[in-house]
Amino acid sequence: MSQTAPKPACRRPGARPPRGPSRLAVLIAALFAALAHGAAAPAGAEEDFAERAHALVTPYIEAGLFSGVILVAKDGQPVFRRAYGLADREWEIPNTPRTHFRIGSLTKAFTAAAVLKLAEAGRLGLDDPIRRWVPSVPEAWAGISLRHLLQHRSGIINFTALPNYYDQIARVDHTPAQIVALTAGDPLLFPPGERFEYSNTNYVLLGMVIEAASGRSYEAYLRETILAPLGLKETGYDDLTVILPRRAAGYRRGRAQWRNAVPMAASSAFAAGALYATVDDLLAWDEALSGPRLLSEASRAAMFDDRGTGYGLGWFVSRAFGRPGDRTSGHRVFGHAGSIPGFLSINDLYPDDRLTVIVLSNTETAPAQKIARDLAALHLGHYEAPEEIVLEDVILDRYPGTYRLGPRAFLTVTREGKGRGLTARLDGPGLREPAFPFVPESDRTFVSPIADMRLTFETEPDGSPTGVILHREHRERTGPRVSEAEAGAVLAQPPREHREVAIDRSGLTALAGRYALSPGLELAVTVEDGRIFAQAPRQPRNELVPEAERTFFLRAVDAQITFTADEAGRVTGLILYQNGLETDAPRLPDGGEPTMRLGPRAGSPQDPKGSN
Numbered sequence: 001m002s003q004t005a006p007k008p009a010c011r012r013p014g015a016r017p018p019r020g021p022s023r024l025a026v027l028i029a030a031l032f033a034a035l036a037h038g039a040a041a042p043a044g045a046e047e048d049f050a051e052r053a054h055a056l057v058t059p060y061i062e063a064g065l066f067s068g069v070i071l072v073a074k075d076g077q078p079v080f081r082r083a084y085g086l087a088d089r090e091w092e093i094p095n096t097p098r099t100h101f102r103i104g105s106l107t108k109a110f111t112a113a114a115v116l117k118l119a120e121a122g123r124l125g126l127d128d129p130i131r132r133w134v135p136s137v138p139e140a141w142a143g144i145s146l147r148h149l150l151q152h153r154s155g156i157i158n159f160t161a162l163p164n165y166y167d168q169i170a171r172v173d174h175t176p177a178q179i180v181a182l183t184a185g186d187p188l189l190f191p192p193g194e195r196f197e198y199s200n201t202n203y204v205l206l207g208m209v210i211e212a213a214s215g216r217s218y219e220a221y222l223r224e225t226i227l228a229p230l231g232l233k234e235t236g237y238d239d240l241t242v243i244l245p246r247r248a249a250g251y252r253r254g255r256a257q258w259r260n261a262v263p264m265a266a267s268s269a270f271a272a273g274a275l276y277a278t279v280d281d282l283l284a285w286d287e288a289l290s291g292p293r294l295l296s297e298a299s300r301a302a303m304f305d306d307r308g309t310g311y312g313l314g315w316f317v318s319r320a321f322g323r324p325g326d327r328t329s330g331h332r333v334f335g336h337a338g339s340i341p342g343f344l345s346i347n348d349l350y351p352d353d354r355l356t357v358i359v360l361s362n363t364e365t366a367p368a369q370k371i372a373r374d375l376a377a378l379h380l381g382h383y384e385a386p387e388e389i390v391l392e393d394v395i396l397d398r399y400p401g402t403y404r405l406g407p408r409a410f411l412t413v414t415r416e417g418k419g420r421g422l423t424a425r426l427d428g429p430g431l432r433e434p435a436f437p438f439v440p441e442s443d444r445t446f447v448s449p450i451a452d453m454r455l456t457f458e459t460e461p462d463g464s465p466t467g468v469i470l471h472r473e474h475r476e477r478t479g480p481r482v483s484e485a486e487a488g489a490v491l492a493q494p495p496r497e498h499r500e501v502a503i504d505r506s507g508l509t510a511l512a513g514r515y516a517l518s519p520g521l522e523l524a525v526t527v528e529d530g531r532i533f534a535q536a537p538r539q540p541r542n543e544l545v546p547e548a549e550r551t552f553f554l555r556a557v558d559a560q561i562t563f564t565a566d567e568a569g570r571v572t573g574l575i576l577y578q579n580g581l582e583t584d585a586p587r588l589p590d591g592g593e594p595t596m597r598l599g600p601r602a603g604s605p606q607d608p609k610g611s612n
Contacts, residue, residue: 104338112314207271250342261342428580
């Protein structure tokens with residue numbers, strides 16, 4: 001349940017990376033020069049917008065950062081609606097626009113609307129004290145009104161910020177009263193109404209108010225009063241014990257591999273973040289809020305009135321793409337982010353432009369907020385090279401350390417300087433690279449302004465990093481965080497000695513072919529007179545010396561190659577070991593000819609791969 005506001009305050013208006021354009025901007029500009037146009041897409045150009053939007057999203061897909069569904073709508077009609085990645089990685093089931101996602105804190109807008117419906121019916125007042133509806137709350141909370149809860153101005157501690165929330169509390173079912181009791185013994189952070197402080201506890205209390213005022217369960221009242229009348233059949237209160245067709249599984253990265261997200265019971269989020277939905281239902285929901293179909297004009301005005309706090313009733317209220325230093329310029333935007341284990345979501349409304357941007361992701365690494373804001377900028381004619389994001393020192397200080405990217409290759413990450421970004425240097429046998437600078441692209445993703453590289457950190461729910469993804473030259477390398485001592489011990493080991501062995505050379509012809517080291521970079525393997533060679537573009541041809549039936553080394557450089565095959569013995573690729581790194585290279589088709597076979601014992605490499 002995220003407290004991330006869809007507002008541009010995390011960026012320095014007008015700032016640019018200090019040493020040139022980012023890789024993302026260069027790639028997009030090269031693919032589609034139209035992105036640089038300064039005018040919004042005119043009528044009849046929406047097909048072109050869809051093409052340009054896909055080009056904008058593509059780098060995130062290539063980097064493995066995004067999996068989910070994106071929808072952009074103008075005047076209530078989709079102009080870009082596309083699914084990416086897998087809904088279920090274990091069964092390799094793709095996402096579709098009809099996939100159900102847990103939407104986390106987007107739930108708060110539904111909860112706020114339910115409170116407003118009860119107010120319209122005269123069942124409660126927004127300025128009622130919380131103790132009128134939930135008498136069991138502490139006496140210290142007597143001055144808190146429903147409006148304070150709706151606008152996060154109560155001063156009540158956020159229960160999801162408790163240190164044991166994700167590893168203990170969130171995993172089991174709780175009643176709303178049990179959730180509120182987690183923070184009831186703590187003093188208020190400030191007198192009610194004094195300032196804004198995001199707290200999921202506020203909306204759990206509002207769910208209890210809805211139940212007390214309506215005489216129905218939160219789920220039932222929401223379904224009967226909002227979801228059913230609006231025809232939102234693909235939105236509901238999540239219950240993991242119920243079979244929900246097309247339910248996306250949530251994922252996170254840890255220890256250099258995809259993992260299932262930390263389990264989370266819907267009741268542990270309740271009215272603060274327990275709903276699921278599809279992008280189409282969310283668009284219908286947004287459209288209902290733009291007119292009198294659900295709420296009165298007075299209620300809708302109250303919902304989006306932030307009273308100077310930046311938060312209305314269930315929505316962040318801000319402006320985007322305005323003039324630097326002028327808070328009254330730019331496009332009005334109402335939005336909210338959602339973040340629960342395995343899922344990230346964004347729902348942004350630009351009311352004056354009749355533009356809606358929805359991003360639903362089932363991976364925790366997705367820069368959903370940045371994607372949504374860039375797509376809006378693209379449609380409104382404000383898209384530019386990404387601005388430098390300013391992160392707090394407490395966030396930047398998390399990431400320095402050592403990360404293992406291969407059997408004998410390590411990435412050393414350091415702080416570039418106070419208030420700036422990071423530097424990263426790759427160390428391994430034969431590697432003599434400088435430290436490259438990286439500037440923030442989000443709170444977990446950093447891009448180099450001088451090289452084709454991006455870093456994405458894998459983190460635990462508390463933000464501590466466990467691994468890193470290095471996207472470089474169209475290839476991702478992943479690795480866990482390790483100690484400096486472990487890295488030093490590995491790098492201090494002498495190189496392994498290679499000894500030539502006799503093999504049956506009649507089987508070498510099965511290995512000949514082309515292998516893709518990366519997009520546009522192939523390794524050609526040829527066989528002549530019982531000898532096998534490998535050659536990369538613009539590189540000399542090197543003979544491969546056998547040290548096992550399918551493993552070879554090069555005498556000219558410190559490199560080894562192991563060929564891989566499937567269970568039927570068909571050659572499928574090779575693994576190049578060089579400079580302490582492993583590079584998988586799938587075999588490319590040979591002009592339609594059947595793939596040759598190694599024999600009945602062909603399969604995975606004899607030695608398990610390292611941490612890559």
